[in-house]
Amino acid sequence: DAKTTQPPSMDCAEGRAANLPCNHSTISGNEYVYWYRQIHSQGPQYIIHGLKNNETNEMASLIITEDRKSSTLILPHATLRDTAVYYCIVRVADGGATNKLIFGTGTLLAVQP
Amino acid sequence: DTAVSQTPKYLVTQMGNDKSIKCEQNLGHDTMYWYKQDSKKFLKIMFSYNNKELIINETVPNRFSPKSPDKAHLNLHINSLELGDSAVYFCASSQAGTDTQYFGPGTRLTVL
Numbered sequence: 573d574a575k576t577t578q579p580p581s582m583d584c585a586e587g588r589a590a591n592l593p594c595n596h597s598t599i600s601g602n603e604y605v606y607w608y609r610q611i612h613s614q615g616p617q618y619i620i621h622g623l624k625n626n627e628t629n630e631m632a633s634l635i636i637t638e639d640r641k642s643s644t645l646i647l648p649h650a651t652l653r654d655t656a657v658y659y660c661i662v663r664v665a666d667g668g669a670t671n672k673l674i675f676g677t678g679t680l681l682a683v684q685p
Numbered sequence: 686d687t688a689v690s691q692t693p694k695y696l697v698t699q700m701g702n703d704k705s706i707k708c709e710q711n712l713g714h715d716t717m718y719w720y721k722q723d724s725k726k727f728l729k730i731m732f733s734y735n736n737k738e739l740i741i742n743e744t745v746p747n748r749f750s751p752k753s754p755d756k757a758h759l760n761l762h763i764n765s766l767e768l769g770d771s772a773v774y775f776c777a778s779s780q781a782g783t784d785t786q787y788f789g790p791g792t793r794l795t796v797l
Contacts, residue, residue: 606784615689615775615788616728657726663784672741673786675728 576660581680590647592679594660597641603664605636607645609656619645650683688712689789691776697795698766706761706792708776717759718777718786719751734759735781771796
């Protein structure tokens with residue numbers, strides 16, 4: 573699986589959009605970009621994933637550049653409860669045969685009141 | 686209803702003891718995992734089971750023995766506990782054909 577690079581920490585004002593970047597310059601054509609987050613003292617939580625196209629769900633939007641070498645997770649209206657470590661993970665979508673998520677160090681997003 | 690549950694939430698024990706952590710999922714998934722998060726917050730996979738069969742074993746010491754009595758349960762038994770085993774252990778599950786994993790709340794193991 574390709575490696576990812578994320579800033580170690582970011583701040584965001586409550587109510588504003590939080591934009592979390594991720595670099596994955598060695599991503600392969602068959603690798604998806606996944607985002608998970610871990611709120612303090614809780615288990616990781618799936619947020620969103622995508623391959624080429626931008627994706628949106630009730631939690632967030634995922635913007636993937638055309639060359640797929642980077643992506644941005646957008647939380648449109650950050651709340652204090654969004655304070656967490658956000659992990660960007662790339663992996664081959666092999667139908668779950670080797671469902672091994674490789675977590676990096678992630679980005680600690682601190683939402684400020 | 687809790688999707689992935691673990692018991693106990695906290696476990697404090699002495700070196701050399703044997704302990705078990707239990708995991709249950711009510712999502713109907715057929716793949717379950719154990720992850721370990723150490724004091725530096727690195728989260729690493731330990732085991733993966735699919736339909737009660739071991740799929741992934743990430744060179745974990747054989748003191749760790751997962752057991753899957755059925756698709757909904759994956760327990761982790763640890764023999765001869767060592768100080769370095771202190772960590773938070775997370776159970777997760779996913780449906781075959783997807784890569785979206787659902788994690789439990791974690792079990793904080795402290796070995797004294």
